[in-house]
Amino acid sequence: MIPEKHFLNQIEQAFSHLITQKIYLLDVEGNILLPSEEEGQKITMPEFIDPGMSVAYDNKTFLKIGITPELILCIFDRGAEAHNCIMLAGEMIRYMGRGEAPIQTRYDVYRRVLREELTSSELEVLAHEHQIEIDKTRCAMTFQILQTEQETAFNMLDEIVPRANGDLIVEMDRHTVVVLKSMDNVESFDELRQLAEAVQQTLLDEDGKSCVVGVGEPRKTFPEIGESYRESRRAVEVGRIFVPDQRVYVYRNLVLERFLMDIPREMGIRYHSILFNRKTSRLFNEEMLHTIEMFFAKDLNLSDTARQLYIHRNTLVYRLDKVQRQTGLDLRKFDDAVTFKMMMLLGKSGQDKPRPVY
Numbered sequence: 001m002i003p004e005k006h007f008l009n010q011i012e013q014a015f016s017h018l019i020t021q022k023i024y025l026l027d028v029e030g031n032i033l034l035p036s037e038e039e040g041q042k043i044t045m046p047e048f049i050d051p052g053m054s055v056a057y058d059n060k061t062f063l064k065i066g067i068t069p070e071l072i073l074c075i076f077d078r079g080a081e082a083h084n085c086i087m088l089a090g091e092m093i094r095y096m097g098r099g100e101a102p103i104q105t106r107y108d109v110y111r112r113v114l115r116e117e118l119t120s121s122e123l124e125v126l127a128h129e130h131q132i133e134i135d136k137t138r139c140a141m142t143f144q145i146l147q148t149e150q151e152t153a154f155n156m157l158d159e160i161v162p163r164a165n166g167d168l169i170v171e172m173d174r175h176t177v178v179v180l181k182s183m184d185n186v187e188s189f190d191e192l193r194q195l196a197e198a199v200q201q202t203l204l205d206e207d208g209k210s211c212v213v214g215v216g217e218p219r220k221t222f223p224e225i226g227e228s229y230r231e232s233r234r235a236v237e238v239g240r241i242f243v244p245d246q247r248v249y250v251y252r253n254l255v256l257e258r259f260l261m262d263i264p265r266e267m268g269i270r271y272h273s274i275l276f277n278r279k280t281s282r283l284f285n286e287e288m289l290h291t292i293e294m295f296f297a298k299d300l301n302l303s304d305t306a307r308q309l310y311i312h313r314n315t316l317v318y319r320l321d322k323v324q325r326q327t328g329l330d331l332r333k334f335d336d337a338v339t340f341k342m343m344m345l346l347g348k349s350g351q352d353k354p355r356p357v358y
Helices: 005-018 080-096 106-114 120-130 153-157 189-207 222-242 255-261 265-275 286-297 302-309 313-327 334-349
Strands: 024-026 032-034 054-057 060-065 071-075 138-144 168-173 176-182 212-215 248-250
Touching (some): 005 080, 054 080, 071 080, 120 222, 138 222, 189 248, 212 222, 222 334, 302 313
Antiparallel strands (some): 138 176
16 A cells, blocks of 8 residues: 555655655555655565664664554664654654544544644543543553464454453554553552563463563553653663563663663764673673673672572682673672673664564
8 A cells, every 4th residue: 555646745845854864765565655766666674663663774774654554764874863863754754644544433542642643632622522531640551463464463462451440452553552551550560560471471372472562651641641652662672672581671660771772873882892892702602691691680699690500609709700800890899780781781782673583
């Protein structure tokens, strides 16, 4: 499905006046729609792109726009400047496409609010028309399933997501469902994590599918819930890079990782290479890195770490002494451990985003 010609003309005109970098508009197959002089040519894309999240791939930056029909933006560059530019272009297209699909049901209103496409006056009218409760604290939980095949994520999750009074479930696209969780009876974020993990396990047991979940911050009014949705998507984007072995990502628990993601790629690689380079490649082998990560996971406790690794405490001390001799960092000291962890994570923030495995 290709957008109307007049819509493409509007986009091209907006790009020429407001976007400084050259930017390509593609269909889902990678065929160039804009600029018009290159129409019909093709660009190789990453195998998976989350709607609304920029992806660095092959020295390019991509963004899937969550509208119908689905469109892809591409810039032949990467880093913070390319990310900011492509996100701005995506917001422009979403704004221009707001009038393409009429609002007919309350779920259309939910989707528009989550995408932050409605003004306060528009929402006030629509909330009254569709009897939507405005003043209620909710939290956005975004569930994403890649392997939907013939089914949609909504069809798979609709029956297995438990809903209390005031909870809502909204289909964003065939891969993405948002649960607007009422916080009335929720005492801690641990409950939200447990809910997400229970849904994941049920989905795996009943359908053999796996999903990732992002949890945003609670918002006291419905007009603000789009911010929580944006945070939940950001949590998935950041979490998949820094903690790919997890499947539930809570925005408030990823402060350090979000900070590191905002550091320019070139700077991150430069600082990462201070510790991780040819001279230290033999030191930081797979076994040593696993030891260090376990030491951090056990809060720098020597005995607990040794027990978890099934090694003698003296063996662990020997490995940490070896790191100290070659790098000058004593990982048993909090400040040195923080320095090491940040420089290690900077290596992940400088890499292309990995393809998720579901």
